[in-house]
Amino acid sequence: METQTFLSAGTTFVSSTLAPYNLSTSAVIAVGTHPVYQDSISFLRFDLSSISAANASSAVLRLFVFEKEGAAPSPVVINRVTSDYDINTVTYNTRPAYVNTEITSEVSSDEVIKYIEIPVTTLVNQWLNGDFPNYGFALTNPDGTTSVLFGGKPVGASYEPQLVITYSSETPGKLTGIQAQLQRSPGTIIADGANVIFDSTLTDQSESISYNPATGEFTISKPDNYYISWWVTTDGSAGPVNMVFGLVADGTTIAVGNSPDVTGQVDGDGFLTVSNDPVTLTLVNQTGADVLYANIPVQANISIITVVSDSSV
Template identity: 45%
Template sequence: MSTVVVDIPSTTFVSSAQPTINFSVYPTIYSGTDTQYQNCISLMQIALPSLPVNFVDSAVLQLAVIVKSGTNPSTVVVNTVMEPFNRTAVTYNTQPAYTPTQSQVNVTTNDLYKTVEIDITALVNSWLNGTVANNGLALTNSDGTTVVQFGTDNISWEPYFPKLMLTYTGTPSENSATNFCYSQLAHIIQQIIIFYPTNTVTVFTKGLTASSITGTPYQLFASPVAKNGALFIVMDNGQEQTIPLNSITAIYTGDGTVYSPSFTYLPVPTFTPGYDTDIVTTYYEYLNSKTDVDIYTGSNVHATGTIYKNEYGIIVLSDGSGNTPVFIPVLPITAIIPAASPSLAKAESSKSQVSINVENQIEKEVTPK
């Protein structure tokens, strides 16, 4: 599991005794009935970080108790704020509407100068999945006799700052770069099946001993619950040969083929933060300035050619005219060696050929007619 600590600097409270005054600069926030401020309600705005999930396993609000009046426990209830408010302008007269949740804590005098914790997992998950707008929360204490003051960032001592502790299982979300790359590959394979139905294609795979599988493109197989196909099936003399997408390092569309201008690519979503996002976006930016390259992918698959298309998740090697294209998913790439100099790049481009092979096997090199 992963844990994220979220600071909560945006806090204030409202007072029935001073219904037109904003208290956002105060070092503490009041919840309950105070002798000076009367009925007080604490308000907090929480900016959730970008997470690779749309739910968390736990969300714990941590509040430092600075003042607790009375001897009886004070029940502080967490409420969902139902409309936006301006923290630096809100007053008792302009306070937003709110609805109580099941989350609460009983604060006692033993909690003074200690941190109390409130489980607000259900509320945070409703924010993350979009069922409830994140307008913040309100802390109320309706016993009519006691007040609790919690520390804020204005108190100038970090241990008393309010925080939200999020814990989640690191499952990639739908918009992870990894998921997108496999969706992009599936999208390309579907088009290869349409554009080159009778061509003998070669699918290169990874593994301790890399291999290549040849056949005519037949089907992208998917389960009933799958969003994309996950198995690429090619036919060889009536025999199905099935390759999982996560094993594919390159697809060569066959001798004499030309890149179809009808190929399309998936629109790029806003990726969730993560190492896979760093890799995929960096490949794209890095290769934008390159021309001729050697690419090593999988365990020992080696491709050489001109970058004909550079898309998020997929690179296409070809010559300047799109002859004999090779589609290379970026995730299995192990090394990229650009042309060493402009003169070498020019010389490489003038070859007008693309090659791809499994190292230690005979190289397949194609020169367009």
């Protein structure tokens, strides 16, 4: 997990007594019914474009309290702004619309000259997920009698609004791969030591995995970690009791599927790490004798899957 503190990209407040004026250069932002500014609403914006995470585990809005008017605690309501606006030109007369997020913090006189912290995780995740555009916060106070002055952007980093977000810095993975089957060889024989020749490619979502249907060879060209699973249905062999099929990478067996039943399904799986050079992968009959494929619609299946970061797909 990673925690990052974002300073405000811009702050302002709008005042009913200064309705035509933009107040973005003010060192403080007012919320509530102030003796001078009267009805006051604060607007704050944060640039979260540097976060690639889709979800935050926590998000806290920190506001420095410079002054509080009124003996009773002042309710500060967190609202989500619903339309775009320019922090440097907006006024009381042109203020954007906003909706209540049901997040409220009570500010008391004991919190003057301190930072208060307000959890806003749900709203921040709605921005990160793209549920709503990030037009920032609007801070309101509905009591009609009290007010608070918070530090604004111009006051400097020690007192301006902060948004502290904790999130996972890992990039989500994405599954890609290839799936192939043998469908047109019911009741035929695969020789001992021969490759399974898959004749139908069902899914091919990876540019780094190619398949040669003439040889049964998969070539993996991109360094990464791969998971391979397979099965083969059989209907007897020319000798041994155990059916054995091996996954072979560049001539070396890396995983084996073994079944004591000569009639039925042999399956297996394995992991392969490709470092630098391309790797050739095959599924080979290692029974020690010729094997008869079962007389059913699908005789064999293989899936090769890699988990890669979004940036490398």
